[in-house]
Amino acid sequence: MVFRTIGLFSLALLVAGCHRSPKYYTGKAEKLFAEGKYAEAEINYRKAIQANTAYGEAYAGLGQTELKLERSREAYAAFTRAVELLPARDDLKVTLGEVILNGYLSDKRRPQALFDQLNKLSDQLMASDPHDGLRFKAYLAVSENRLDLALDLFEKANAAKPMQPVLVLGWTQVLFQSNQAAKGEKLALDLMQADKTYAPVYDLLYRRYLADHRLADAERLLETRISNNPKDPAALLQLAVFYSGTGRRPEMTATLQRVIDRPRDFPEARLQVGDFYSKLQEWDEAIRQYEAGAKEDSKREITYLKRITNVYMMQGKGEQAAAVLHQILEQQPADEEAHGVNASLLLKSGTPENLKAALGEFQALIKRSPDNAVWHYNLGRTYAAQRNTDAAWSEFQEAIKQNSDYFPPRLALAEISQARSKFADTVRYADEVLASRPNLPAAMLLRAAGLTGMGKYAEARPVLEQMEKAFPQNRDVQFQFGSLELAQKSYAAAEERFRKLLEQDRRDPRALAALVQTYVAEDQLVTAYRLLLDELAKSPDFEAVRSLLADVAIRLSKFDVAVNQYRELLMRHPTSAGLQLQLGSAYRRQGDLAGAIASFEAAVKLEPRNLSACALLAATLEESGRKADAIAAYRRVLQIDPENGVAMNNLAFLIADNGGSLDEALKLAQRAVQKAPQQPNFADTLGWIYLKKGMLDAAVQVFRTDVQKFPDKATFRYHLGLALVKAGDKENGKTELLAALSKQPSPEVNQGIKDTLASLQ
Secondary structure (H helix, E strand, O other): OHHHHHHHHHHHHHHHHHOOOHHHHHHHHHHHHHOOOHHHHHHHHHHHHHHOOOOHHHHHHHHHHHHHOOOHHHHHHHHHHHHHHOOOOHHHHHHHHHHHHHHHHHOOOOOHHHHHHHHHHHHHHHHHOHHHHHHHHHHHHHHOOOHHHHHHHHHHHHHHOOOOHHHHHHHHHHHHHOOOHHHHHHHHHHHHHHOOOOHHHHHHHHHHHHHOOOHHHHHHHHHHHHHHOOOOHHHHHHHHHHHHHOOOHHHHHHHHHHHHOOOOOOOOHHHHHHHHHHHOOOHHHHHHHHHHHHHHOHHHHHHHHHHHHHHHHHOOOHHHHHHHHHHHHHHOOOOHHHHHHHHHHHHHHOOHHHHHHHHHHHHHHHHHOOOOHHHHHHHHHHHHHOOOHHHHHHHHHHHHHHOOOOOHHHHHHHHHHHHOOOHHHHHHHHHHHHHHOOOOHHHHHHHHHHHHHOOOHHHHHHHHHHHHHHOOOOHHHHHHHHHHHHHOOOHHHHHHHHHHHHHHOOOOHHHHHHHHHHHHHOOOHHHHHHHHHHHHHHOOOOHHHHHHHHHHHHHOOOHHHHHHHHHHHHHHOOOOHHHHHHHHHHHHHHOOHHHHHHHHHHHHHHOOOOHHHHHHHHHHHHHOOOHHHHHHHHHHHHHHOOOOHHHHHHHHHHHHHOOOOHHHHHHHHHHHHHHOOOOHHHHHHHHHHHHHOOOHHHHHHHHHHHHHHOOOOHHHHHHHHHHHHHOOOHHHHHHHHHHHHOOOOOHHHHHHHHHHHHHHO
16 A cells, blocks of 8 residues: 555656646746747747646747747737736736837738737726827827827827837937927937937937938037947947948048957957958958957857858858868867858859758758758758759748748748749738838839739839839849830830840840840741840850750751750750750750650759659650650659659550550559549540450540540541440441541551551451
8 A cells, every 4th residue: 555655656746747837837938038048948938838828927928039039920929918818917018019019110011900909009008007008109190190199199108207218219200200300309319318328319310410411410429429338339330330431441440440459348349340341341351350350369269260251152252161161160060050151152052962962951950950940941942943942932931930020931932933923922922021121122023023924014013113213223123124014015115125234234144035035025036046146156155145046946947056056055064954855855846856865864864853854755755666665764754753644644555555554554544534634635545445455335435525525636536436346336436437537647547547447348
């Protein structure tokens, strides 16, 4: 009995150890949060919520953690729940209000739901915290452009709690916006007296002085900031920026030296001065500062080496960057950031070997940090570079899942959607980016491209006009404008725009391709052909010309020209499977099946899992009469893509027609028809196998359906006639065979019809 009691007690302790209280997990999370370990803190806050879904403190802590992780949507959800569970906590309402306000103001669509929620929250705060309630209402008034009301609300909020920096900053901004500059300036100066360390008010007034060309006042303001904040290096660095922008180089250098000369006050002086020169793109001086910092502070040598790596990368000096990275990884082989930069360098090189290495690096990084959105995004970029867009798509989605505010993967998804001609998705992803970054050029261009693809030209044009006004020399904007004009069949306008782009840069392949595309759309193939011949004569090493010339030559049935261009390109890129595919296709169009097969085989050898190469090889082998080799090739296609209906159908026909297993052929044909029931050729193959197996009624039914849908198809009538004859209905069979003869059958089908008719005599 005693032993049993001890056993039960031990079991109870074990159970208690496995099921911690929400308070335990929250306490652990708070400690991790204080240590800056936000990802680990998030995990523990979520464990607390799993233990008790109504534990408000866990939601509050989770919200703060999500803000640190820059996940505003997740923070919004957590704080919303925290306020529901802890309605007496005004501090949570204020924080939730800040999150809602930031989301509302950053979304150009101004969602009504967020407006209403913040307004309601403001009403709740009015009784216990009128300062923040009035402040939120003031910002809502600003969003509606009701500036007089906003100023009145700011003044009342200030009366409730005077000279609060965040409120006074917003109040000052609205005074400037309302053309009350003198009053705004005085308010800003008053705040500086009340709180000399509040940097945003210095920045606001400094920008105002610059906008008004009050350079002397701007300089005095910065000196005041330095005097009020003697141990803040940002103040000195801002003064150096001012001197740089006004062309006062000696003063800039002297100010930076003031930072360097005080290592006790500014322990990161070399790092900050190096960053300063890096922003000016004075690369050599930036590296000199970083190298000096590495010598002076050996404990932070790795930090300086990483900065040197970044400078080399920004200059496009991959070899030098790789050498420094090697030095970093020798000292710290587990450094995630260094591995990430190394993988990025490999990705940038673009060679198949380096892309494979980059893939391994990013996969290893994700294994170590599965919640890192940046690693998922870069893995997606690597897949995209390898033309594995399905895998890239999944990684971009995962990056968004890990950090909903991280916009680069949404841009990437918009680009993939555009490439796939899914223009509605292109617009949707671009809009999601623009909701938080309203004037991001890349997102605006993608939106315009998506609208153009959807045929919404009237909506696309204002976007491009706005961009052209803001960036008149931007070539991407000009290209997209030309694409819009081409889509609207405004050929003359498109041609003029693309021609100007080509004249500005004769080596830009996009400009040349766009102009050729315009000529092709106008059915001016000869003009396009002559243009490309001229460009090739001027620049024989310009590879884009050869590729475009080959394409236009094929359209003009000048197959010899196309073959010669692809051969020339292959001499320069002998490992390009894509070029082998293009050469093989040209040979096939020319009627040189042996040459086509050789090129397709070379492509398969280079990329064994290239679906297009394997499928084209199989089809060409079948076309050339090499049935056994074609069967093997189609089997290879199905190993790569088991759901490929065309390969199933063609393999089924070849097996049935060349003495193979009719049972295997039947299964393949049935699967093909299930995948594409409206495809008449698939049904015809199934009927042919029924005929071979002696299932005559089924064969007649399939063939009759095909003939009813496609009465002018000679092959279908021939097969129906043959099936009727074998089923004993010779009269109707003969009628179908004679009808097939009148439908211009292929030589092979023609001979089959004649042989069957002869057998009936």
